[in-house]
Each structure stands twice: as C-alpha cells, then as structure tokens.
Amino acid sequence: MLSEEFFSTICGGPLSSNTAIAKDVGIYCHTLSPAYSVKSTFKNSSSSVNSLGVSETHVFAAQHEKAYVHVYSRLRGNQEAFVPFPERIRCLTLAGDVVVVGTTEGRLMLWETCTGRLVSTPARHVQAVSCLAATPYHVLSGSDDSNIHVWSLPQLLELDSAGEHEPQRSLSHHRAAVTGLAASPSTSSETNFCVSASKDKSCVIWNYQTGDALRTVLFPSPPLCLSLDPSARAICVSCEDGSLYVTEVFAEKPLLGAGAEDLSATVPVSSPFGATQPDVGPASCLSLSYDGTVLLTGHPRGQILRWNIAENKSPVELANLNAAVTNIAFVSPFPTGRPTKTVNIVKPGLAKGAYAFNSQFDAGLMPETRFDSLLNTRGFSQEAVESAITAFYQPATESAGDQDLQRQNEELWEIIREQRALQKRTLQRYAETKSSR
Structure with missing residues (x-):
C-alpha cells in the first residue's frame, strides 16, 4: 500500500503541562497511511500560518514575526541552517528549488537554495504579504491590502535583469485582506486558475494569466484558509464560525466550464x-x-482532525500537539523528475556577480537503458505491456545464434548415439564370448 506522509507545524508555547509531548518540538512528520504514526520531529521552530515549505530533501519554516528561516534536512533529520533575511517574514512557499518569502513590508524575496542568490522585489503591496502560491511559471502573492499580484517566475530569476521587478498584473476584486491562495496544477493558459479567500466572506476563482474573475463564491462567515483539490475539482474552505465547506468546481451545476x-x-x-x-x-x-479523499484540519488548541470526504462522517482526531497547529502540508507521492537534488543548501549573501551551482546528480550520467526504465517504473509501463502483447501474436523466429546452438546440439546427439551403438555392440560380443565358454 502506498504510504502517505504529511508535515505539521505549531506556533506558541504548550497549552498544558502534558509531559508526553516534547516541549521543544516545532515540526512533525506524520505517516497517515497505512497506519497513523509520528515518523520524525524537528526542534526549535515556531511558524505562523502559510509559513511552511517541504521539498524532497529539506523543510523550510519561517519563524513567527521574525526575519529568519529555519532549514531542516530530511535526509539527516537535523537542523541544517539558520537563514536571516533583511525584513520580517510573513509567509513562505516553494517554487522548485527556490524559496519565496513574503515580508511584512509588502515585498517578495526569492532565494535560490542551490546558488545562494537572493532576488528582492520592490514593495508593490502597501501592506504585508499574507499568502503565496507558486506554479511552474508564476508566483502569486496575496496581501492584507486586499490585492493579489501575479509575477512571472522566469522574469524574477533573470540573471541580466537591470530594472525593477514589476508584477504582470494585479487582481483587485476583494474588499478585505486576502487570507489564502491556491493554484491549479495545470500549465495551460486556458485551464489554469487560482482561488483566493478573503475576510470579505468570499472566495474568487481567477484566470490569473488574463486577470479575469471567473466566479465569486460567498460564505456566511469570513474564510480563514483554503485548500484546492490536487486535481482542481473542489475547493475546501474553513471559516471563522468553525464550519467547513467543500465546493465542487465541476459538479452537476458547475462553477466553471461550458x-x-x-x-x-x-x-x-x-x-x-x-x-x-x-x-x-x-x-x-x-x-x-x-487522492482527494482525506481532509486534514489543524486547530488553535492543538488538534489535527481527519475528515473523510467520501463518507462525510464525524471527524477523527489524529493527534493533539498541545500547541496551536498552523500548517499542514502533504508530501507528494510523485517523483520530481529532476536530474539533481539539493543535499546541502547555500545560504543567501554571495557576492554580487558570483554564481556557483551546488547540487548533486540524482541519477547516472549514462543514457537510461530499457532495464533502468523498467526498474524505475511503478508496475508495468504501457510500452512494456504493449511489447509483451505484440510478442504473443508474432511467430517465433530463429536467429543466427539459435541456429548455431541447434546445430551444436545435433552434433552432440550424434556423438551420443554413436557411443550408445558402440556400447551395445560391445555388450553383445561380451555375451557371445561368455556363452561359448
């Protein structure tokens, strides 16, 4: 059975004197299935909402109302680095090997963990950046000023850029602070969209590449946080009155589409x-x-609840961390597909003009063989199945090597038959000689 893992963070001191829970643990790695358990923990961290990033090799946690990020190595299980920034950090997300942070001054900072390069934007938000979302080509930033900016990731990371960075467009539809952002995994300009939640009691579905507001969903209470189904089929929202909403995007009465x-x-x-x-x-x-079947919620009084989306039963308490739970992030079960991985991060602050890439090859440099392809594929690939089916319908053909082997076998059998005939004649002569005596 496929193992599911997720990370959670807490903020603040312990709520009770529970000696069964370590006081200095701030980040937990949980195994959800096949059986729930706490797999590992990381110490000395206190992260606010929207301040956690998990990669294949590291955990990045922005500290509450601080100007630094704690970096933990998943491979070694310890804290690897303490990374300071020029301004206090409000939120954090990952865009591949790039850590994107939003500051209380309204600007973005992008840190390339493989090179140590730090890119900063002007303060295009007039208030703090409250939430971030990243796609392969864009970074979206929501703010307490009720605006959402759409940034081009390649332009932000351009090496020869001399001018000030500007957002491609601004999404101005909300009337209060933006509390959550989530983007669909699609990269097509026709089907990708993002969802924003705001204290104005609404969620807006946007086509962020055109700037169009596709649909506005109104709730009875202000949304605090949201999550988008991995296949972009449903929007999950938590509101201030304690209610949870699961709104399907493509239901019988779809919010989007024809x-x-x-x-x-x-x-x-x-x-x-x-x-x-x-x-x-x-x-x-x-x-x-x-798989879109389990919803996990973290609560200010330490509980992590599990909700079954399909059965819609009462939630089950998975754990009580004895402190306010601020972030929950599932670990992707899919391989990244990148040829390198960052084993040791490079802190920001390299000299201007210096650019050294520090990473480790995750695979051999030789071309992949058919055996490697079959070995690295989960189950049987479509190509292997089609090749096997085709082989059943093709008549067996003898190659030159098979013909040579068959000829050698026939020569050996001929020798064996000669030896058996010689042995038979020898036994007959022995029997005749013995009877004549």
Missing part, C-alpha cells in the same frame, strides 16, 4: 460540509490528500 450559468453572478454557499465543536475552534490550516 455548463456553468452566468459567470458574473455570485454563488452563495450555505450548507457546510461539517463543523467543529466549540472546544476545538475553527481550523487555522487544512490540506487535502493527493
């Missing part, structure tokens, strides 16, 4: 998927598993 009604109309949502108890409080963070 079958959608008037896109300019606001869609009110009044029926929650579930609600938390008053002693638990509203979810401050949530995340959907990669």
Whole structure:
C-alpha cells in the first residue's frame, strides 16, 4: 500500500503541562497511511500560518514575526541552517528549488537554495504579504491590502535583469485582506486558475494569466484558509464560525466550464460540509490528500482532525500537539523528475556577480537503458505491456545464434548415439564370448 506522509507545524508555547509531548518540538512528520504514526520531529521552530515549505530533501519554516528561516534536512533529520533575511517574514512557499518569502513590508524575496542568490522585489503591496502560491511559471502573492499580484517566475530569476521587478498584473476584486491562495496544477493558459479567500466572506476563482474573475463564491462567515483539490475539482474552505465547506468546481451545476450559468453572478454557499465543536475552534490550516479523499484540519488548541470526504462522517482526531497547529502540508507521492537534488543548501549573501551551482546528480550520467526504465517504473509501463502483447501474436523466429546452438546440439546427439551403438555392440560380443565358454 502506498504510504502517505504529511508535515505539521505549531506556533506558541504548550497549552498544558502534558509531559508526553516534547516541549521543544516545532515540526512533525506524520505517516497517515497505512497506519497513523509520528515518523520524525524537528526542534526549535515556531511558524505562523502559510509559513511552511517541504521539498524532497529539506523543510523550510519561517519563524513567527521574525526575519529568519529555519532549514531542516530530511535526509539527516537535523537542523541544517539558520537563514536571516533583511525584513520580517510573513509567509513562505516553494517554487522548485527556490524559496519565496513574503515580508511584512509588502515585498517578495526569492532565494535560490542551490546558488545562494537572493532576488528582492520592490514593495508593490502597501501592506504585508499574507499568502503565496507558486506554479511552474508564476508566483502569486496575496496581501492584507486586499490585492493579489501575479509575477512571472522566469522574469524574477533573470540573471541580466537591470530594472525593477514589476508584477504582470494585479487582481483587485476583494474588499478585505486576502487570507489564502491556491493554484491549479495545470500549465495551460486556458485551464489554469487560482482561488483566493478573503475576510470579505468570499472566495474568487481567477484566470490569473488574463486577470479575469471567473466566479465569486460567498460564505456566511469570513474564510480563514483554503485548500484546492490536487486535481482542481473542489475547493475546501474553513471559516471563522468553525464550519467547513467543500465546493465542487465541476459538479452537476458547475462553477466553471461550458455548463456553468452566468459567470458574473455570485454563488452563495450555505450548507457546510461539517463543523467543529466549540472546544476545538475553527481550523487555522487544512490540506487535502493527493487522492482527494482525506481532509486534514489543524486547530488553535492543538488538534489535527481527519475528515473523510467520501463518507462525510464525524471527524477523527489524529493527534493533539498541545500547541496551536498552523500548517499542514502533504508530501507528494510523485517523483520530481529532476536530474539533481539539493543535499546541502547555500545560504543567501554571495557576492554580487558570483554564481556557483551546488547540487548533486540524482541519477547516472549514462543514457537510461530499457532495464533502468523498467526498474524505475511503478508496475508495468504501457510500452512494456504493449511489447509483451505484440510478442504473443508474432511467430517465433530463429536467429543466427539459435541456429548455431541447434546445430551444436545435433552434433552432440550424434556423438551420443554413436557411443550408445558402440556400447551395445560391445555388450553383445561380451555375451557371445561368455556363452561359448
């Protein structure tokens, strides 16, 4: 069975004197399936909401109301670095090997972990950057000033850029602070979209490459956080009144697409998927598993609850971390496909003009053989199955090597038959001689 793992962070001191929980642990690595357990922990961290990034080799945690990031090595299981920044950090996300942070001054800072290069944008937000989302080609930043900026990732990382960085466009539809951002995994300009949540009690679905607001969803209470299904089929939202909403994007009455009604109309949502108890409080963070069947919510009083999307039953408490849970992030079960991996990060602050790439090859430099392809594929690849089926329908053909082997076998059998005949004649003569005596 495929193992599912997720990371969680806490912020603040312990809520009770529970000696069963270590006081100095700030980041937890959990195994969700096949059986729940705490796989590993990392110490000395206190991260606020939207401040966690998990890569294949490292964990990046921006510290609450601080100007530095703690970096932990997943391979070695320890804290690898303490990375300071010029301004206090409000949120953090990953774009491949690039750490993107949003500051309280309204600017973005991009840190290339393989080179140590640090790129900073002007303060295009007039208030703090509250949340970030990254795609292969874009970075989206939401702010307390109610605006969302769309940045081109290649332009931000351009080496010869001399001018000031500017966002490609701004999405200005909300009337209050933006509390959450999530982007679909698609890279097509026709099908990719992002979803933003705001304290104005709405979520807006955007085509962020054109700047069009595709649909506005209105909730009874201000959303605190949101999560998008890995296949971009549903939006999960947690509100201040403790209610959870799961809104399908492509349902019987779809929000988007050819079958959608008037896109300019606001869609009110009044029926929650579930609600938390008053002693638990509203979810401050949530995340959907990669198969879209399990929703995990983290709460200010330390609980991590598991919700079954398909069965819609009462939630199950997975753990109580004895401190406010601020981030939950699933680990992707899919291989990255990159030929290198960052084993040791390079701190920002290299001299201007110096650019050295520090990484490790994750595979051999020789061309991949058919055996390597079959070995690295989960199950049987489509090519191997088609080749096997085709072989059943083709008549067997004898190669030159098979013909040579068959000739050698026939020569050996001829020698064996001669030896058997000689042995038979020898036994007959022996029997005749013995009878004549």
